Amino acid sequence: MTTRPAPVILWFRRDLRLADNPALNHAAETGRPILPVYIHDMGPGVRRPGAASLWWLDKSLRALDDSLKARGSRLILRSGDSEGELRRLIDETGADAVFMNRLFDPDAFARDADIAHALKEDGVEVKGWNGSLLCRPGGVMTGSGGPYKVFTPFMKALLAKAEAPPHTLGPREIDTPTSVKSEAVDDWSLHPDKPDWSGGFDWTPGEAGASEALSDFLSKGLKTYSVGRDRPGEPGSSRLSPHLHWGELHPWRVVEQVRKAASDGRVPAAEADKFVAELGWRDFSTQLLHHFPRMTDTAFRPEYDAMPWLTDIKGFNAWKKGLTGYPIVDAGMRQLWTTGWMHNRVRMIVASFLVKDLLIDWRKGEAWFWDTLVDADLGNNVQNWQWIAGSSADASPYFRVFNPTTQGAKFDAKGQYVRRWVPEIAALPDKWIHAPWTAPAEVLRDAGIGLGRDYPKPIVDHGEARDRALDALKVVTRSRQPDDDSDRD
Ligand SMILES: Cc1cc2nc3c(=O)[nH]c(=O)nc-3n(C[C@H](O)[C@H](O)[C@H](O)COP(=O)(O)OP(=O)(O)OC[C@H]3O[C@@H](n4cnc5c(N)ncnc54)[C@H](O)[C@@H]3O)c2cc1C
Incomplete structure (x- = not known):
């Protein structure tokens, strides 16, 4: 036997x-x-x-x-x-x-x-x-043997050293003993029910859904990715983040297919390179957190833990509900709640608004994103929140404060994104769609909008809030000079 x-x-x-x-x-x-x-x-x-x-x-x-x-x-x-x-x-x-x-x-x-x-x-x-990563943490280190703290040299070293593993489909047959008991996923109550707010989640989780999302992106968004990725009203990015987080496809497969699209002449090489660089932020964030584990709860740059954060419950609730009176912020927060995802450009705008305009601790925003994002990822979420707060390793300086009005006008010039998610102001002409409070009374009347009734007045004045944030920053450091709007790139 x-x-x-x-x-x-x-x-x-x-x-x-x-x-x-x-x-x-x-x-x-x-x-x-x-x-x-x-x-x-x-x-x-x-x-x-x-x-x-x-x-x-x-x-x-x-x-x-x-x-x-x-x-x-x-x-x-x-x-x-x-x-x-x-x-x-x-x-x-x-x-x-x-x-x-x-x-x-x-x-x-x-x-x-x-x-x-x-x-x-x-x-x-x-x-x-x-x-799960292009390169395991520790796989590329600086010349002195430490972890990289700046993205560009990290990515350069990664691309020079890391190699794509061969593509495999897995065994055709998998021999699994039949006698072993399993629980039922239905009994785990993973689907929200009190209340079930997931009606607007338009996703296909799983390996097949991930492949489909990648194919879709290769044939549409990738061609114009470098510009399209910043247009929240258009489908310009891959929406691969939750699939990547759950490991439904290997990041090297994504890189290979993106590069193949470029070598076949289907997309410009520069677009493929830009996409691979963005994907690299995922590795960068994860390796940073891996080497600096305290980053989940404390500022990477410890002096930022002295920030005099406010306990503004009303402001925090208005932010969460998308009722700040700043249309691009509100559109983002409503997209998040409805679909479980938010466009990257808008994530930056809403995060800056929370941390700087409302002076609310980045950890509160990180926790809300953690609960509501389908792609919530510890490394990416913590690193990006600290990037916005100015406290991460390779961060946007704190004195750069995103202006929600000019960001809206620049990246959602025709207001498609705002009209989709903030329908109560959809009838406003483009000129005022990102700043309804500046519209003349007759324009608001013609659009059927009563500010403070149908849509909130701004909960803070951005100019004053910016000055307050820069004042608060003095507690942290006096060595930097105020600057204007920020763009990540
Ligand atoms: C405050 C804040 C919080 C964030 N929290 C998360 C999070 O919890 N989970 C998450 O996956 N991303 C997070 N991001 C990064 C980024 O917003 C998302 O990865 C991106 O919007 C996902 O959409 P996409 O797949 O269409 O991106 P694409 O532009 O198509 O990029 C492709 C992939 O590259 C990676 N990537 C792109 N940009 C970044 C970035 N800045 N940092 C890390 N990886 C990136 C993602 O895996 C993404 O799926 C956050 C950004 C900010 C500003």
């Missing part, structure tokens, strides 16, 4: 795909049965996903299960403490190996290291790979 070899546990986390999945490929190479498992661990230690992320997870797990079933396998679902559930599965099945793609967020990384250490002590083989 032949005994079945001990299975390998394939621990899925934020790598919810079968193609280009190093842990899956290595598990398949062992020739042993594979136990694909996802553990829903909402315990302390690692930041829990926000509500919009859980919405995504719900759908992505179902899609992954379908893909596994098509290969003769299935996704085993367990909930509870990660180490405890892995041990339970090991006891139940006799598995003696755990393969995973690494998470690089500091808390998850530390937890996984503890789990690996403990399991190895008990004779279990534990192995991890990079399946």
Whole structure:
């Protein structure tokens, strides 16, 4: 009688795909049965996903299960403490190996290291790979051996050193023992219900949805990406962020396809390069957080923790609800709430408004984004919020204050974006769409708008708020001079 070899546990986390999945490929190479498992661990230690992320997870797990079933396998679902559930599965099945793609967020990384250490002590083989970044943190370091703190040299070094792994589709058949019990995703209540505000989430989570989004972008937005990515009223960016966050496609596949579009002459090379550079911010943010884990809660530049933030509950609520009286800010916050996503240019504008015009701590904004974004990602969210606050490593200086009116006029000149998300002022002519309070009384009357009745008057005067922010900054540093509007590039 032949005994079945001990299975390998394939621990899925934020790598919810079968193609280009190093842990899956290595598990398949062992020739042993594979136990694909996802553990829903909402315990302390690692930041829990926000509500919009859980919405995504719900759908992505179902899609992954379908893909596994098509290969003769299935996704085993367990909930509870990660180490405890892995041990339970090991006891139940006799598995003696755990393969995973690494998470690089500091808390998850530390937890996984503890789990690996403990399991190895008990004779279990534990192995991890990079399946989510162009280059694992630490893969490129400065000449003096430290982590990069400035984006441009980081990206240059990354592109010079890191190599795309070969494209793989994963095994055609996956042998998974049928006797192992799984929980049901329905029982996890990941989809919001009190209230269910996800009616406007127009996304297709999962590997197939990610491929579709990439194809769509290659044939449309990429051609004019460098300009289009800054036009919130047009579909100019890839919208790949939630797919990338959940690991539904490998970033190197994205880079390869984008570069191929350029080498085939379908898009200008400069557009492809610009896109790859933006994608690099994802690696940059993650490696920064990995090397400086305190960044999740404290300013990268510690002097910024002395900022005299205000507790402005009314202002914070107006910001969250999209009722600040600044149309581009309100449009962004409503897009976020309705769709679980916000355009990058507008993320910068609304973040600057919160941190500078309202003088509210960036951590409050980061937490709101964390709960409401389908692409909420610790490295990207924390790094970008600190970038806006001026406290990150390679940050926009604090004295650069985004002017919501001129930003709106520049990047949403015809007001398409604002009209879509702030319909109560849609009838205003373009000239006043980004500053309704400056419109003459008869223009407002003709457009049927009563300011303060149909749409709020600005909750702060931007000029005064800017001066107040710069005053507050004096607490932090007296060495910099005030400047005007900021553009990231
Ligand atoms: C305050 C603030 C908070 C943010 N929070 C997040 C977050 O939680 N999760 C997140 O994925 N992005 C975050 N971003 C970055 C950026 O806004 C989004 O990645 C982008 O809007 C996603 O849309 P896209 O996929 O169409 O981007 P594209 O322009 O098509 O870019 C392609 C990919 O590159 C990466 N990327 C692009 N810009 C950035 C950037 N500035 N930083 C890091 N990666 C980038 C993303 O993975 C993105 O999907 C934040 C930006 C700001 C200003």
